[in-house]
Amino acid sequence: MLMNSPDASDSTGFPAGEVARMLDRLARLVLRLNTPGELSLTTASTLATLDRSGPCRLTDLAARQGVTQPAMTQLVSRLQESGLAERAADPQDRRVVLVRITAAGRAALAERRRARGERLAVLLTELDEAERAALTAALPAIDALTRLLPDDAPASPGVPVPEPSRH
Amino acid sequence: MLMNSPDASDSTGFPAGEVARMLDRLARLVLRLNTPGELSLTTASTLATLDRSGPCRLTDLAARQGVTQPAMTQLVSRLQESGLAERAADPQDRRVVLVRITAAGRAALAERRRARGERLAVLLTELDEAERAALTAALPAIDALTRLLPDDAPASPGVPVPEPSRH
DNA sequence: CAACTTATATCACCTCGTTATGTATCTGTC
DNA sequence: GACAGATACATAACGAGGTGATATAAGTTG
Numbered sequence: 396m397l398m399n400s401p402d403a404s405d406s407t408g409f410p411a412g413e414v415a416r417m418l419d420r421l422a423r424l425v426l427r428l429n430t431p432g433e434l435s436l437t438t439a440s441t442l443a444t445l446d447r448s449g450p451c452r453l454t455d456l457a458a459r460q461g462v463t464q465p466a467m468t469q470l471v472s473r474l475q476e477s478g479l480a481e482r483a484a485d486p487q488d489r490r491v492v493l494v495r496i497t498a499a500g501r502a503a504l505a506e507r508r509r510a511r512g513e514r515l516a517v518l519l520t521e522l523d524e525a526e527r528a529a530l531t532a533a534l535p536a537i538d539a540l541t542r543l544l545p546d547d548a549p550a551s552p553g554v555p556v557p558e559p560s561r562h
Numbered sequence: 563m564l565m566n567s568p569d570a571s572d573s574t575g576f577p578a579g580e581v582a583r584m585l586d587r588l589a590r591l592v593l594r595l596n597t598p599g600e601l602s603l604t605t606a607s608t609l610a611t612l613d614r615s616g617p618c619r620l621t622d623l624a625a626r627q628g629v630t631q632p633a634m635t636q637l638v639s640r641l642q643e644s645g646l647a648e649r650a651a652d653p654q655d656r657r658v659v660l661v662r663i664t665a666a667g668r669a670a671l672a673e674r675r676r677a678r679g680e681r682l683a684v685l686l687t688e689l690d691e692a693e694r695a696a697l698t699a700a701l702p703a704i705d706a707l708t709r710l711l712p713d714d715a716p717a718s719p720g721v722p723v724p725e726p727s728r729h
Numbered sequence: 730c731a732a733c734t735t736a737t738a739t740c741a742c743c744t745c746g747t748t749a750t751g752t753a754t755c756t757g758t759c
Numbered sequence: 760g761a762c763a764g765a766t767a768c769a770t771a772a773c774g775a776g777g778t779g780a781t782a783t784a785a786g787t788t789g
Contacts, residue, residue: 409683409686409694409698410698411679411680411682411683411686412675412676412678412679413701414679414682414686414697414698414701415595415675415678415679415681415682416610416675417701417704417705417708418588418591418592418682418704419592419603419606419607419678420607420704420705420708421585421588421589421592421704421707421708422588422589422592422593422603423603423604423607423627423628423708424585424707424708424710424711425585425586425588425589426589426603427628427711428582431747435775435776436586436589436590436593437590437775437776437777438775438776439586440586440587440590443583452736452737453736453737454735454736454737460590461590461594462776462777462778463777463778463779464736464737464738465737465738465739465740465777465778465779466776466777466778467737468737468738468739469775469776469777470775470776472738473775473776488735488736488785488786489784489785489786490735490736490737490784490785490786491735491736491737491785492736492737508579508582508583509579511579511582511586512578512579512581512582513578514582515578515581515582515585516576516578518707518710519576519578519581519707521706521710522703522706522707525703526702526703526706526707527576527703529699529700529702529703530581530700530703530704530707531576531577531581532696532699532700533696533697533699533700533703534580534581534584535693535696536689536692536693536694536696536697536700537584537585537587537588537697538584538587539688539689539693540588540591540685540686540689540693540697541584541587541588541590541591543685543688544591544594598778602744602745604745604746605745619767619768620767620768621766621767621768629745629746629747630746630747630748631767631768631769632746632747632748632749632768632769632770632771633745633746633747634768635768635769635770636744636745636746636769637745639769640744640745655754655755655766655767656753656754656755657753657754657755657766657767657768658754658766658767658768659767659768
């Protein structure tokens with residue numbers, strides 16, 4: 396089932412079609428790992444960015460998550476209503492909104508990670524040792540892969556995203 | 563950055579929390595790989611199931627995708643409107659709706675796979691050889707992992723899902 | 730100061746998911 | 760063989776999360 400694809404390899408001699416299909420299935424598994432009431436993927440990802448990189452302009456946040464600015468305005472409003480983040484003013488530029496994670500936000504993020512780690516751990520016990528090892532070995536590659544999308548850089552502290560003029 | 567997690571291992575000596583976080587980021591990448599107008603993840607996954615396993619009851623389809631029956635009714639209606647699938651009657655039981663992929667559905671699925679494979683291939687060229695190898699090596703494990711969720715079995719032909727009484 | 734440009738908000742709209750409920754059809758029992 | 764309950768699907772009302780188009784306020788620049 397891994398061998399009969401018509402697109403067995405590209406210029407790099409790599410079965411990109413096969414990988415893409417597998418990643419689709421994996422993404423569905425990740426989505427199905429959500430329990431009702433739990434923070435959604437986008438919500439958690441946004442909170443994680445705020446946790447890692449500190450306060451962030453709303454527009455930058457939107458770019459990093461790969462969503463439009465109106466979508467981020469809404470998301471931030473929901474986060475604010477539930478007390479997980481807050482809006483702050485930028486004294487340098489009164490147009491901007493700096494979004495900041497709250498203590499409750501950090502707690503919610505930690506709890507989500509705990510719960511999902513636990514749920515995933517249960518699934519992982521169903522795999523054999525070699526499969527788990529293969530997954531572990533792939534983590535750095537996955538990490539590298541997820542850093543490739545524009546504006547998704549985890550932003551090392553001190554380098555506040557050099558915004559490369561997107562208009 | 564892979565070593566400082568507080569949940570470094572569970573009973574299997576495996577950093578499930580770290581893996582869960584990585585999978586979250588990977589899932590967001592997969593979602594961002596979608597271009598506007600393209601088939602969504604659930605839509606594509608449902609069509610893929612129909613393509614693999616042949617006509618299927620609406621309720622079974624819902625269980626396999628891990629969504630509720632009303633959600634599947636809606637999805638099938640959208641698929642039918644766009645001509646990618648169709649409803650058929652079951653002569654044995656006039657309550658059931660058998661959902662069947664159409665030729666157009668197969669074509670749309672193939673086109674989506676082609677386009678996404680291409681997009682992913684571009685990203686993969688940014689990885690080094692060792693990273694690509696690690697990803698390839700992890701594919702069987704990912705395949706095994708995605709088969710673990712209830713009702714998600716790809717249903718080998720001839721065994722029409724023995725529906726294990728879910729009420 | 731007028732004219733852009735930029736940052737955010739707001740609006741109308743779509744998709745995709747949920748619960749709760751309705752309707753038609755089967756099934757088992759008296 | 761009719762009635763009670765279970766089952767398969769549809770419908771309705773809603774929320775979250777996304778889109779593009781557009782308004783508003785605040786910097787920036789000639």
